[in-house]
Amino acid sequence: MSVAKGLFDGDILNEHLFPYPRLRDKDREVLGMMVDAIDQFLQPRQQDFRRWDRESAQPAEFIQGLRELGLFGLIIPEELGGLGLSNGGYARVLCQTSMHDSSVSLTIGAHSSIGMKGLLLFGTPAQKARYLPRLAGGELIAAFCLTESGAGSDAASIRSSASRNADGSWTLNGEKIWITNGGIAGLYTVFARTESPDGKITAFIVEAAWPGVSHGAHEDKMGIRASSTTTVHFKDVVVPADNVLDAEGKGFKVAMAILNNGRTGLGGGAVGGMKSLIGLATRQALARRQFGRPIAEFGLIRKKLAQMAIDCYAAESAVWMVAHHVDSGYEDYSVEAAISKIFASEAMQRTAHEALQIAAGAGFMRDLPYEQIVRDARILSIFEGTNEVLRLYVAFSGMKEHGKSLGELKTAMDAIFNHPIKGFGVLGEYAEKRLTHATGVGRGKIQVRVPANLADAAAIYEKYTLELAKASDFLLRKHGSAITDRQQEVERLADIAVDLFVGLCVLSRSIALSSMPGGAGEQAVLIARVFAQQAKRRMAMNVRRIMRNEDEEMNRLAGFLLSGEAYPWDVMS
Ligand SMILES: Cc1cc2nc3c(=O)[nH]c(=O)nc-3n(C[C@H](O)[C@H](O)[C@H](O)COP(=O)(O)OP(=O)(O)OC[C@H]3O[C@@H](n4cnc5c(N)ncnc54)[C@H](O)[C@@H]3O)c2cc1C
Structure with missing residues (x-):
């Protein structure tokens, strides 16, 4: 049950939003020590961070310091040498490191958030035992190799390939670009197309020390300059059969x-x-x-x-x-x-x-x-x-849920003459939902006790949850499957969903913090009230612009510019 998808259907999943969660006690214990140690290590290095930004490098002795602090083992289970932090505890550590320097967070984050996360989520016990202890201590630093020159947002179009050898091992070829930690990693999670009939993608664990693995020079970037970003090349790299993550063809x-x-x-x-x-x-x-x-x-x-x-x-x-x-x-x-x-x-x-x-x-x-x-x-x-791309993902995923009810409606219409009872059942359910949307009575309600000074904020989210459901319903009916070509309209739904989900999280947290002493509770309530008003103005505008907008004109103007590849006006002409 997804809270955000529920919003597209006019539902507020109270049980997943209230009360606002607390970090686990075990995380708090580890974080208490960790946060101070991070500050003591990073605070005196402010000038170094500035210099490393200009020089575009993170010295090896500094990375050694990160290892000694345990920053490469944050989310690895304790029995495999890590600190066993939860997702929330881990995010709090990255919050602390980012208060000092983004490149530091990126080195740690690319390792844990994406570089070795595949092993944690999908690794077999043997794969975990082989690699996680070395990853926890930072002996191996990890990187995530998906992007290629022809495959950025469209990650499914990668061309790196792996072919199976007679002994079950794989031979991997390809070139990945802009890989964070590319130049310092000892282990890569690599995505390549395998020779299944449908050319599906498979994920591999590849050691940097294996023959055929190499990386390019440190990229000269706009920001996060000290963090390592390189190309990574795989030339006839032999990958053992048991280094496939999850199953063949499941890489995407x-x-x-x-x-x-x-x-x-x-x-x-x-x-x-x-x-x-x-x-x-x-x-x-x-x-x-x-x-x-x-x-x-x-x-x-x-x-x-x-x-x-x-x-x-x-x-x-x-x-x-x-x-x-x-x-x-x-x-x-x-x-x-x-x-x-x-x-x-x-x-x-x-x-x-x-x-x-x-x-x-x-x-x-x-x-x-x-x-x-x-x-x-x-x-x-x-x-x-x-x-x-994430906005499109948010809106299409939400609408897909919603579209299911429309699909059911169509089936019900078809079935109604052949199988009236079954058909009416589904139709009745759908009609009920429509009624809910029309009357505002139903699951789109906040059912916890809301303090009086937050009642207005709660009412705003209830109203716009309904508006989001009505708007997705309207757009789906208007465009059908052609909705995929109406990106500007879809983006508005995504923006409403962003405001609703974030706003509900703010509301939930401010209810929890409202009795905090020393003015902080009062200010937390004030933030929730102001955020709700700001969100209301944005959501109201997005709802209005679903009905009336300049999308066609904007598309035509873009077409005109694209055909000339330039801005044609000048005060001299
Ligand atoms: C510093 C840095 C570090 C990185 N680290 C890693 C890493 O560790 N591992 C890794 O695998 N990759 C990494 N990347 C790659 C990164 O994930 C990609 O840059 C990103 O996915 C976007 O791909 P792209 O840059 O090719 O943009 P493109 O996909 O070419 O997109 C160009 C523009 O078109 C838009 N666009 C694309 N498709 C659509 C669509 N369907 N509808 C509407 N708009 C669209 C995009 O939003 C964007 O504005 C890194 C990149 C950088 C710059």
């Missing part, structure tokens, strides 16, 4: 499961970046005086600071809700994970942009960390699924 499923499960790591990192920016920006606003006053007194600066806190709190609420779903063994959390990645990555980019604006000219100079943070944050909406 493996890749998607890894990416879905790993998204909270990226989200946790984004939250850490925002927390650190809020600290920097508040100190800057208090210290900088203009017009005889600290700029912190100006409304336009205060508005930015408040919005940063709202964005950070909202992203944090969504990321740890998703982590809780993963840790609780829910199977269907991919849409929520995509939503948390979309929201957290964009919230971090907004926050970085605004923090730099508060520091203004000083923020533009390389002496201060803002410009590096802005550059580092840019990747967040590109990798682990671009936000465009």
Whole structure:
């Protein structure tokens, strides 16, 4: 049962959203020690991070320090040498490392979130015993090799291939690009097309030391420059039969499961970046005086600071809700994970942009960390699924659930004359759902006790859950299967779903925190109230624009530009 998919059907799955989850006691214990140790190790290296960004390198002795802190074994079970943190505990560690430097988080994150996650999720006991202890200590660092020059978002179109040898082993050939940790990894999770009749993809565990495996030079990037990004080449690499992950032909499923499960790591990192920016920006606003006053007194600066806190709190609420779903063994959390990645990555980019604006000219100079943070944050909406593709994923997955009821309706119509009772049963169920949407009475309700000062916020989410269901119903009926070509319309549904899911997480958390002492509880309620109003304005606009928009004109204009490959107007003409 997916909360986000339920929203497309007009349902609010209360039992999966309330009460807001707490991190497990065992995680808190480990995190208590870990967070201090991370700060002690990373805090004194602020100048080094700036230098390594310019030099585009992370020294080997520094990576050794990460190993000694246990940062490569965060999610590996204790019996195999790791710390056994949950998904939520792991995201909290990446939050802490990101408060100091994004490249550090990326080195750790690419290893755990995606590099060796396949072994954890799909490895056999023998595969786990062989590799996880070495991965836990960082003796082996892991990388995830999916992207190729012709296959980015369309990952299913990869051309790397593996053919089976007579003894059951495989010979792997191909070239992967932009692989994080590519230059320092000892183990790669590699995706290649195997010679099954339908040319399906298979996932392999490949050791960097094997003959035929090599990597290219460190890429010269815009941001996260110290983190290793390289091409990785596989030339006639012989991979033993028992290094296949899961089963032959199941590689695409493996890749998607890894990416879905790993998204909270990226989200946790984004939250850490925002927390650190809020600290920097508040100190800057208090210290900088203009017009005889600290700029912190100006409304336009205060508005930015408040919005940063709202964005950070909202992203944090969504990321740890998703982590809780993963840790609780829910199977269907991919849409929520995509939503948390979309929201957290964009919230971090907004926050970085605004923090730099508060520091203004000083923020533009390389002496201060803002410009590096802005550059580092840019990747967040590109990798682990671009936000465009994730928005399509969110909306199509939600609509698919909804479309099932429409499919059932059609079958019921067909069947009604042949098998009236069965036909009426399904039709009755569908009619009931339509009635629910029309009257607003049904499962789209928040059933927990909501404090009076959050009642308005709760009513907003109830109303727009219904609106989302009606809008998906409307678009599906209007376009049928041609909906896949109506991306601008689909994006609006995704944006409503993002606001609804994130908003419900915020509401749930603020209900839980409302009695916190020292003003924090009161401010948490205030954040939930403001977020709900902001979300309402965005959702209302998206609903309106489903009915009235300029999509056709925009498509025509894009077509015109594409045909000339340039901007044709000039004040001289
Ligand atoms: C620093 C860095 C580190 C990376 N690390 C790794 C790694 O460790 N392992 C790995 O395998 N990969 C890695 N990648 C690759 C990354 O995952 C891809 O860049 C990403 O999946 C997008 O692919 P692309 O860049 O080829 O963009 P494209 O797929 O070419 O997309 C170009 C644009 O078109 C949009 N677009 C694409 N398809 C659609 C569609 N159907 N509808 C609407 N819009 C669409 C995209 O959103 C984007 O805006 C890394 C990339 C970078 C830059």
